[in-house]
Amino acid sequence: MALAFVRLRPGIVGETKRTTHLVEVVAETGKLMFLPGFGYPTLCTLYLQPNSFDILDGVQGMPCDRCLLKSPSPEPPPALVLDEAS
Numbered sequence: 001m002a003l004a005f006v007r008l009r010p011g012i013v014g015e016t017k018r019t020t021h022l023v024e025v026v027a028e029t030g031k032l033m034f035l036p037g038f039g040y041p042t043l044c045t046l047y048l049q050p051n052s053f054d055i056l057d058g059v060q061g062m063p064c065d066r067c068l069l070k071s072p073s074p075e076p077p078p079a080l081v082l083d084e085a086s
């Protein structure tokens with residue numbers, strides 16, 4: 001499962017709540033998973049609204065504990081891995 005690091009933009013929530021969440025990347029499209037009517041689901045089951053967050057190259061600031069606990073490995077995997085060497 002490819003994952004992307006996302007963070008809510010300043011002003012959406014207080015600075016202390018701007019943790020780095022993980023959102024699943026759909027392998028077929030290379031885009032973030034999106035549920036129409038809900039938003040972009042984080043692993044910790046928040047639904048982020050379009051244009052409310054930025055996609056990061058890596059963890060910045062505080063990582064979201066609950067997202068990390070639900071990620072498939074102890075270390076968050078690299079974001080946006082689209083091709084697998086065979």
Ligand SMILES: [Zn+2]
Nearest residue numbers: 021044064067
């Ligand atoms: Zn989270």
